[in-house]
Amino acid sequence: MRVLLVEDDRALASDVKAALVAAGYATELSHDGVDAQFLGDEEPFDAIILDLGLPLRNGLEVLRHWREQGNSTPVLILTARDQWHERVDGLKAGADDYLGKPFHTEELLARLEAVVRRHHGHAHNLLEYQGMQLDTDTQQFTLPGRPPESLTGIEYRLLRLLLMNPDKLLSKNSISEHIYEEESLRDSNVIEVYVNRLRSRFGKGIIQTQRGQGYRLGRPES
């Protein structure tokens, strides 16, 4: 279990880190918003403990940034006891729970565990290829450097089929067989229409046409 602890008060930070390590968490420390943001972007944590009053970059902004990037690591925010509105803002920005300072480390540990368990409860199931990822639980699709987008039912089924057979050439027939239950709309251009939709949402390159043969998953252009 890896945890990122973001807290500018060094003394407090190392106390808390000690407690976390004692509880069995591999803990990474960060003391300002900019550094924290990079760490959160680049490394996979099971949870993040985030103080909102940070130098260089406000904690709320950092949190919003992560959520916009499609990073759904559970975040527990720390707020000053009397800053009631910060908690609301934090939850709205995508935090999973909050804790007022000062706090007892036991309570922190309890909340942390709860937050992690809750998150693992709906552990997200990812279908990934060339940096694109399809979350089969939420039906959301993410391409590198963009926020996740929700898909309609058929958009999702088409994209999932492609991602489950990367590189493979799939004929329109086999596609509609997989997407619909029964002897399908044989002469209908549904597939073409949806290919068109996905291309205009996510870029032309995402699906390649092999005229007369079928379609194939491509790689997203920038």
Added chain:
Amino acid sequence: MRVLLVEDDRALASDVKAALVAAGYATELSHDGVDAQFLGDEEPFDAIILDLGLPLRNGLEVLRHWREQGNSTPVLILTARDQWHERVDGLKAGADDYLGKPFHTEELLARLEAVVRRHHGHAHNLLEYQGMQLDTDTQQFTLPGRPPESLTGIEYRLLRLLLMNPDKLLSKNSISEHIYEEESLRDSNVIEVYVNRLRSRFGKGIIQTQRGQGYRLGRPES
């Protein structure tokens, strides 16, 4: 399992190599882009770990070179933590996964294993002869030292017929019987036209003519 580790920081490189060897990978080291490119071209690896900041030749260029050569060895790139765009560029250049520096060796091992497994899972159905290969899942044709190219329907069927009967002499009649359903276009020069197309795409030598008898698969000239 052979792994190529490309990393110019010698200290880091030998640490990581030790970890890889301990995990059971036969590991080859390279410290600059030119050397790495040569090794990747000449020797078969199961995976490559590639730092992007290299002396002599940029890691991205090396990766692009390999992919242009049709080399599909899984590549895991290492990027500095603050170079977010490098990841995207790397994926576009054909990397299979990325890892920000600094990293934990356990994570490197996990990603490496995942990448190798994924790559093996992607095993395609290949029709192979003299270094040429026809992928019957993607309908793409690769000759040594070139990136795979997509084929049109009839190009594909002709090439497949030839590769399924290597060395065998195939008359134009038997060819058109295999390629078309019905009583074929007996007096038509379709076959000749397509033989011509394949030769100009992939080299004269690829198909040999036996005047009056038919055609036979040949070997591609370098």
Added chain:
DNA sequence: ATCGCAACTTAAACCAAACTTAAAATGCGT
């Protein structure tokens, strides 16, 4: 050497496949 036929080469025509759009139908939640 020359003639004739098979194979080669090129370009243009054709036509079904795929694309694009918008409107109509469907279905779902309130």
Added chain:
DNA sequence: ACGCATTTTAAGTTTGGTTTAAGTTGCGAT
């Protein structure tokens, strides 16, 4: 029952793989 989002139909347009066709090359037999 209504409004909204999604799915499907439909019609017009573009694209590019296939085929035809006509001219050229070159092998091999006489």
